[in-house]
Amino acid sequence: MLDTATPRARTLAARHYTSVQSLEADRELMLRSWQLAGHETQLAEAGQFITLSLFDQNIFLVRDREGEVRAFYNVCPHRGHQLVEGSGKKAVLTCPYHAWTFGLDGNLRGMPKRDGTDAPARAEVCLSHVRVESLAGFLFVNLDDNAPSLGEFAPGLEAQMLERIPELPDLLIEGDSAYGHTYTCKSNWKVMLDNYLECHHCGPAHHSFDDMMNIAENRFELYQNYTYQHAPTARKTKNEAFRLDLEHDVLDGQFWFLFPNTIFGQFPGARGFYASRFDPVRPDLTERRSLSLTTPEPTDPDMAARSAERAEWSTNIVSAEDRELCENVQRGMHQRGFKQGWYVTDPDAHDISEHAMRHFHDIYLAAMDEDA
Ligand code: FES
Ligand SMILES: [Fe+2]
Numbered sequence: 001m002l003d004t005a006t007p008r009a010r011t012l013a014a015r016h017y018t019s020v021q022s023l024e025a026d027r028e029l030m031l032r033s034w035q036l037a038g039h040e041t042q043l044a045e046a047g048q049f050i051t052l053s054l055f056d057q058n059i060f061l062v063r064d065r066e067g068e069v070r071a072f073y074n075v076c077p078h079r080g081h082q083l084v085e086g087s088g089k090k091a092v093l094t095c096p097y098h099a100w101t102f103g104l105d106g107n108l109r110g111m112p113k114r115d116g117t118d119a120p121a122r123a124e125v126c127l128s129h130v131r132v133e134s135l136a137g138f139l140f141v142n143l144d145d146n147a148p149s150l151g152e153f154a155p156g157l158e159a160q161m162l163e164r165i166p167e168l169p170d171l172l173i174e175g176d177s178a179y180g181h182t183y184t185c186k187s188n189w190k191v192m193l194d195n196y197l198e199c200h201h202c203g204p205a206h207h208s209f210d211d212m213m214n215i216a217e218n219r220f221e222l223y224q225n226y227t228y229q230h231a232p233t234a235r236k237t238k239n240e241a242f243r244l245d246l247e248h249d250v251l252d253g254q255f256w257f258l259f260p261n262t263i264f265g266q267f268p269g270a271r272g273f274y275a276s277r278f279d280p281v282r283p284d285l286t287e288r289r290s291l292s293l294t295t296p297e298p299t300d301p302d303m304a305a306r307s308a309e310r311a312e313w314s315t316n317i318v319s320a321e322d323r324e325l326c327e328n329v330q331r332g333m334h335q336r337g338f339k340q341g342w343y344v345t346d347p348d349a350h351d352i353s354e355h356a357m358r359h360f361h362d363i364y365l366a367a368m369d370e371d372a
Helices: 020-031 159-163 191-194 206-213 303-333 355-368
Strands: 012-013 035-039 050-055 057-063 068-074 086-089 108-110 129-135 138-142 181-185 219-222 226-233 252-258 262-266 272-282 285-294 340-342
Touching: 020 272, 020 355, 035 050, 035 057, 057 138, 068 138, 068 285, 086 226, 108 272, 129 159, 159 226, 159 252, 191 252, 191 272, 191 285, 191 303, 206 303, 219 355, 226 355, 272 303, 340 355
Parallel strands: none
Antiparallel strands: 012 340, 035 138, 050 057, 050 086, 057 068, 068 129, 129 138, 181 285, 219 226, 226 252, 252 262, 262 272, 272 285
């Protein structure tokens, strides 16, 4: 496990959470990092495609006829019109503007009334590629052609996820929307991740979660560009969050963070898994986009009811609590009397220790080439 040799005592300076310059730098960082784009099961068949936007960059992913997932900028090389919208399935990609058609491999296939014109030869024109990789079934894109591969960037992450969640390869995307649900919070994306990366606040601020979990046994492990959290429940069927079925449900939460803005996890309760990407909209506004996976078949006849109870609790209770905390902290970042916070870390008390959050900040500062 990694931690800095001489750990810093103070958190990121407030300006990292509030300034427009920081927002711009963060977006550049994300555009040269691996960004969550979807899940393999959304592209089960040749011709299926999904679209995503990373700020003003529009991208789509498509499964080609050879079974490979390819990613392209969602722009027609003829005159720049957007090629595809939303998600769906197509045999060829036809631009809505002048009807140039492209194969699923991105190569120009044809254009209407081409004969006798000086239009470029087919071999000269193709869609602009974006790098795409899969990590435990999740698809990531990277707009930087020189960035390290995901395996080099976060060594061991995929193997760890598959080892600790053996059913992960069998899970399927839940729902049919292109990119699941979106959660908006009026705080900086780093405030939200800081909150995700410590359980110091779990006791004081999440009464029902605290009742369901065994927070004292919480563990955070640090790795190269990622963290892992093991969060066991107290194994109580009845608790103040939602019912747990001790025979069928997940009883140990397991959560990962992949730098800079992806989280994955298996929450206690009905079996499944989720992944989210945090998109900074403004210094004070973040959209968290999530995909969830579920089992191919219910584990038991009551699974759907328990899953719905958890979803309701998650939306109305714990996410609402976290949103209020993060929005409150964001206002704090603007106070002239607040320049920088303090970490609390303790290698023996991961229920309060903020070492995973410090690890995030260490990676962030190194990426930004800054000290504080
Ligand atoms: S812009 Fe796409 S065919 Fe003209
Ligand atoms: Fe929280």
